[in-house]
Amino acid sequence: MMKKITFNLMVSFLLMSAISFAQGTVTGTVSDSDLGGSLSGANIIEEGANNGAIADFDGNFSLNVTGNSGTIVISYLGYTSTSVSYTLTNGTANLGTVSLEGDANALDEVVVIGTGVIDLAAGRATPVAVSSISGREIQLKATGNVEFTEALKNTPSVYVANQAGGFGDSQIFLRGYDQTNTAFLLNGQPINGMEDGRMYWSNWSGMSDVANVVEIQRGLGSSKLAISSVGGTVNIVSKTTNKKEGGFARFLAGNDSYFKSTVSYDSGLNESGWAFSVLVDHWQAHRKYSIGTAGQGQNYMFSVGYKPNDKHALNFLITGAPQWHDQNFSDDLEDYELLGQKQNANSGFLDGERYTERRNYYHKPVANLNWDFNINESMDLSTVLYASWGRGGGTGGLGSGRVRNDRDEIDFDQIVENNIANADADGIAGFGGSYVRRASVNNHNWYGLLSNLNIESNDWTFNVGVDSRLYHGDHFRQINDLLGLSGFNDNYGLDRPDDYVITEEFEADPWGALFNFADDDQRYSYNYSEDINYIGGFGQIEYANDNFSVFVQGAFSSQTYQREGHFADSDGEGKGKSDKLSKTGYNVKGGLSYNFNENHTIFANAGLFSRQPFLDNIFTDIRRSNDIVKPDVDNEEILGFEAGYRFKNQNLKVNVDFYHTEWGNRFVQYGTQELVDGVETFFTNRLSDVSQKHMGFETDVAYRPGNGIWKLHWYTSVGNWKYDGESPRTKQNDETNEFVTLTNEESSLDLSGTKVGNAPQTSTGLGLTVNICESLSVDGSYNIYSDLYEFVDADDVVDAATSTPSTVYQPERLDSYTLGDVGLTYKFKLGNNKLTFRGNVYNVFNTAYVNQRNAFGYYLGNGRTFNGSLKFQF
Incomplete structure (x- = not known):
């Protein structure tokens, strides 16, 4: 509680200081790039200055800026920060809607535990062939009577055989290789069958509700484990303990x-x-x-x-x-x-x-x-x-x-x-x-x-x-x-x-x-x-x-x-x-x-x-x-x-x-x-x-x-x-x-x-x-x-x-x-x-x-x- 009070006091002080040196006002709305919903509480800061603002419940913000032109940085918990340039006209500038993308690598801000054993590709400087699917997208598009695997199908070289069989009977192929030759990890832990390498998605149907992000690393991948990643590696990072009530x-x-x-x-x-x-x-x-x-x-x-x-x-x-x-x-x-x-x-x-x-x-x-x-x-x-x-x-x-x-x-x-x-x-x-x-x-x-x-x-x-x-x-x-x-x-x-x-x-x-x-x-x-x-x-x-x-x-x-x-x-x-x-x-x-x-x-x-x-x-x-x-x-x-x-x-x-x-x-x-x-x-x-x-x-x-x-x-x-x-x-x-x-x-x-x-x-x-x-x-x-x-x-x-x-x-x-x-x-x-x-x-x-x-x-x-x-x- 003390940290929260201190933080609010600091923000108030910065805002009061910024007003005294303000040259004009920049307005806009912050939204989720995937869902289009407003991001209430997003942070807006003028680059190179000590002034900032917080978006309201509808994602709207108004920031007093110190120059006729410059750059503001917009950030939000669990999203990738973005920089937007502005130029004042008659003392104002309206940036319209600024969309932020979910950041799979901001997990340490979302959960109590870190990600030291989770081999996310973005944690390494050298790139690999990778695609990420956010938890928000999974929970909107691939839950209920739709398989968890369906969330992965709009990804290069991924094929989801959604058979008219039964709940959980789908299969995933990655670069033509079946599930026994693709490594699946849950929070860094291997989950392919030890005996035969198979995956039974009916056992993992709950992932639609608890996944924070799924990262598909095609080919070699970034995993440091001695696991099979012939086709690739699928990292499922689940929800754990949230910091926010x-x-x-x-x-x-x-x-x-x-x-x-x-x-x-x-x-x-x-x-x-x-x-x-x-x-x-x-x-x-x-x-x-x-x-x-x-x-x-x-x-x-x-x-x-x-x-x-x-x-x-x-x-x-x-x-x-x-x-x-x-x-x-x-x-x-x-x-x-x-x-x-x-x-x-x-x-x-x-x-x-x-x-x-x-x-x-x-x-x-x-x-x-x-x-x-x-x-x-x-x-x-x-x-x-x-x-x-x-x-x-x-x-x-x-x-x-x-x-x-x-x-x-x-x-x-x-x-x-x-x-x-x-x-x-x-x-x-x-x-x-x-x-x-x-x-x-x-x-x-x-x-x-x-x-x-x-x-x-x-x-x-x-x-x-x-x-x-x-x-x-x-x-x-x-x-x-x-x-x-x-x-x-x-x-x-x-x-x-x-x-x-x-x-x-x-x-x-x-x-x-x-x-x-x-x-x-x-x-x-x-x-x-x-x-x-x-x-x-x-x-x-x-x-x-x-x-x-x-x-x-x-x-x-x-x-x-x-x-x-x-x-x-x-x-x-x-x-x-x-x-x-x-x-x-x-x-x-x-x-x-x-x-x-x-x-x-x-x-x-x-x-x-x-x-x-x-x-x-x-x-x-x-x-x-x-x-x-x-x-x-x-x-x-x-x-x-x-x-x-x-x-x-x-x-x-x-x-x-x-x-x-x-x-x-x-x-x-x-x-x-x-x-x-x-x-x-x-x-x-x-x-x-x-x-x-x-x-x-x-x-x-x-x-x-x-x-x-x-x-x-x-x-x-x-x-x-x-x-x-x-x-x-x-x-x-x-x-x-x-x-x-x-x-x-x-x-x-x-x-x-x-x-x-x-x-x-x-x-x-x-x-x-x-x-x-x-x-x-x-x-x-x-x-x-x-x-x-x-x-x-x-x-x-x-x-x-x-x-x-x-x-x-x-x-x-x-x-x-x-x-x-x-x-x-x-x-x-x-x-x-x-x-x-x-x-x-x-x-x-x-x-x-x-x-x-x-x-x-x-x-x-x-x-x-x-x-x-x-x-x-x-």
Whole structure:
């Protein structure tokens, strides 16, 4: 409180002094460049003089200046400061509306903790290819029934496959690389799956509400960790503990009965140095777009910070997003034409209510404790201790008794009747002729420590740190719904008696999954654990002066793997612990830049990565066997280069990037589905020693005229992504876990010159925001995607080589498509508080399109969807 009183007295003194020397008055309005809303409390200072002013509630200001011409500097918490020149006419000058842009690097002013472990690109003098999305944009455009990932789609070389599947089932591709080969960080902590590198966005749906900024570093990125950034690095910086007291309540509704309510409160930093923030919400819908894709979930965040003095700051944060959602998968185009774009072959009815075979349910609380230590003016230490506990899984069918109706939906009522009819006197049946819903469970505990020491000396900056992780995962199957049976006879090739019966059911519920899951005697098919221990060290040296900068960065890591089987097969194999395998990895990267002047910059970066294989690729049969693949699976080797040009003035920003990436020894794993003895059977295909070459260029342009009334954003990406060389292949039956015998042609694939699929190699987009008045703004975006190919299926490659051996195999080229989104924001005040209405329409032209094709069929994108929200800020 004393600091606040002192500050107000100082401001009053400066204003009184300025008036006595004033020559004239400069007026204007300060607004948010993204939303168009006024920035109440913005600071306005005349450059070179001791006079200033503060914008009122509507963003208006009036500043008494000392000269007939000069420059004023306008700043606001969390925004980039801007300088504006003025010339007095008859003693006055009206600057109109001055728009400020959100500053992703002002986080230390917004939160109690610093950002020492968060590798933001702007924290380094040498540029990389980077784009930032503000938390305000995310919370307006990509919340509710829209995936968090949608906020990233208007970015060069970023493709969001927004499938008409279920809530949280979207995927991100960066420069043609999928999510397993793009590094995702939350407040500096790696969050890709330790076992396979995957990202499940349904586990992170709460990021739409708590993200402060998302920074996408394409290619090498600026992260100092020994992590995979083949495609790039996505830094998600979340809300923690706000210094300012306040909060909000928001209510959002959308198509197909979507409803979401959110409440947030920040206590503000008190005189003792304590502050806390809390956010909770609940959402639900009877479907996302397709039928049979209902969902429900919550999001919670609690953060408490303590800043006893200028030397130390501590913050504890826990957040989670428990959810369940029913899923729709890919299908043949003929089925869509016959049954409609919203059809779902996984769904049907049970006792008169919609019931879907496939449901994802998961709860992954994440907690971290941050400590920032400002040792002296040139040295600081940032450390974070973090943990997550994931519980849940995904449901599917078990048994050969699936029945479909004439609409290709699953007839669950008939299945129940058949189960009862085929069961014995005790209500027990087995695989043949019966059908139940099972759940594949993935429970894990993950603990980590990340620490970074930063030293600055004149034009030099030094960083050194450590990254350690401990991971334990349990994988097994359990019964979710016996569908009329009292027990299921387990005959999956284990060393159990032939008449072994499983009787317990476990709900597909994210809260219940935390503590309620099957013991060993009620698990079936597979039951194993994995342990991964990781330790890495990193360092960086950077030199920068006014015109030139250069950096060198390196990291080294060691990772150990071990599997423990809890079941033995019919031959007594697979139980017990495997040998412990260790792998080392490293990365080395460096770059330089040159500033011709304050407007023009060129730069170049290069790097070499040696990445350890994922655990799932280490064992011959991860579900059943402790045998390690021989010869050992090699590290994947990535060599990357990029160069770029930057132009920036007060109204225009232009970024141009060129890149070339070679990726060798890659391991690819994907599923297929085939009829075996009349039963739909899933197979896992594994390709080793795959090589890829990705090259292309990107442009990103933003223009805003001096009056700030409108803002234009344009981007384009053109790539040439191809496979190279031959790749060995294996194929495994997921039901029996047996490997399929392959011919020579089937077991070795020549992929040279084959296009990489699943993401468009050419894309462009245009975005426009217009501030109609102080309170009202409209915005829209239009995106074009082309050169999109299907995923490469090994069986298709074999068939093509057999029929036309001299022709390079190319996957099917999917149709190009365009998408348009529009939005409207209206702000008004209610006493001393604010109300904000936001409306969004996605795919406004209701375009029908295919955004991916895999081995199972085609994925359609969502048709027109919409939402509207009302937010009350206090």
